[in-house]
Structures are given as C-alpha cells and as structure tokens.
Amino acid sequence: MKRIKKPVWIAILIVCIAAVAAGAVFLYNYFKPPVEDSLSRSDFTEAESVEPTEATPTDAVTAAPTQAPTQEKKLNNYGQKTVTPPEDWSGLSFDELMKKNPDIYAWLYVPNTSVDYPVCQSQDDDDFYLDHNIYKQYQFSGTIFSQSLNKRDFSDPVTVLYGHNMLNGSMFATLHSFEDKSFFDNNNTIFVYTKDKLLTYLIYSAYTYDDRHILYSFDMHNASSLKSYQDSTLDPHTYSGNVRKGVTLDKDSKILTLSTCTNGGGSNTRYLVQGVLVDVKTRSSQ
8 A cells, every 4th residue: 555655644634633723713603602792781871861751661561552752643552461671771871882883773682582682784784794793893693783774763664683593592592482382472572772762562473484585575665565474474374483362463563573593494494583563662862
C-alpha cells in the first residue's frame, strides 16, 4: 500500500481541525442566548411615567374596552378575559431604547413564555434583523422584527413580527407552547408597548402554516381579500391548530401575527400565533 506523504497528513489534519472549529462556532452561536436577553424592561424604566389621568389596565375585556386615543369607535368586545401587564411596564422608556438603536420601535411581551423583547424594523434592509442583534452586530439568533410592508404604529389590518425558533428556548421558541391545547386555553394575551401606547391583543389562533409571505400573498387593504384571510385564521385547515371560540373579525380588526419556524419541520412551514387587538391605552411619550 502506498504511504501518504507527511505533508499530506498535515494538510488533512489542518482541514479536520478547521472543520471542528467551524462546527463549534456554529453550535456556540446557535445555542448561546442573544445579547438582548441580558436586557430587561427595568433597564429602560422610569418611575411614574404613566399619565395620572390614565386608567390602569384591567384584567378583563368583558367590561367596555378603553376607547382608542384617536377617538375612533370602541374595540370589539369578545367576552374574553386577559391578564394585567406587569407594573414595571408602565415606565418603559423608548428614549433610552432608541439610544441603543433608533430602529427599536416597540417591546413585545407574551406572558408565560420567554417572549419579552424589543422589536426592530430596518429602514434599509427588510431581512437585516434575521441575523443581527439590537446593536446591529451579527448574531445568529437575530432580533424580533417586522418588515417595511408594515407601519410601525400597528395600525395595519395585519402586522407580522418574525423571530427565530432557537433550540435554547430564546426568541420565538416558546411560542410552540401554544400547540398544547391546555396551554392555549389558559394563556390568551399579547402585550405590545410603543412610545405612547399599550396595545393588548387576545390570542385567538395558533397553527402551522406554509411558508407563503402573508403580506405579499393577500391584499389586506382589499375587503374581499382581507375577509378571506381572516376567515382562514379562524378556521386553519391544519392538524396542529388551536382556535379560541367566540372570536369574530371584521374589516376594522387589527391582527398581530407572530411567525417562527416549526419544530422539526421543513423550511416550507411556519408556526403562527395570532392575536386581535382588544384594548388600547395611552401612556406618556418617553
């Protein structure tokens, strides 16, 4: 048998070491918590920031929901109770957040999950935050983000926020808890803070969907197309769906969609958790 020359062995060894190192870097980036996990709302909270005349959020939407700040008609009453946001949310300072990054425009919180993150939207590249953190540094886990098809004030008929399904449980991974019917039945609230509002959404549907780009696939400003999409969220034809009874949608409904990858699924599926806006409260601009 012909012996392999020593320089060839050295070259093979170097290639193997490089491959192992690359694999280690990949696994480290995949499993490590994103930098923004070290942030908490208390880092950006100022005391007594809520206007003294503002009513504090109630724990039930069965009472007449608060009227939107624009004095538009009252939000629909779905007869569903939601939870009260933590007190330390009241003083969340977007002045401090935007010092970190002016692309930050909201904070997303889903009780009883790990979803408690700032939300970004790039002004230049819709996919920038797929793999960049809130400091605009490369990070495998990315940041929770929306694309430029959505306004930053959550006034669109459907707003989509994207986040990775990380194996370490960060970002949108724990949204998969809503696959369990018991968890879905007992957890129904999404909170979104913006500079001047607290938005409360009632989670009404959670299911596996295909990989179509929702905002490109449906014209949400066309009444017929919007109704078709709304109907599909109320009756998703999927084996893994949960839908809350008693929720109806109309042309004025505002849907928030949280989109992530499926567990063990292919690249052609997504897992969606969807809520409808049920309450809006104003807060002092910060």
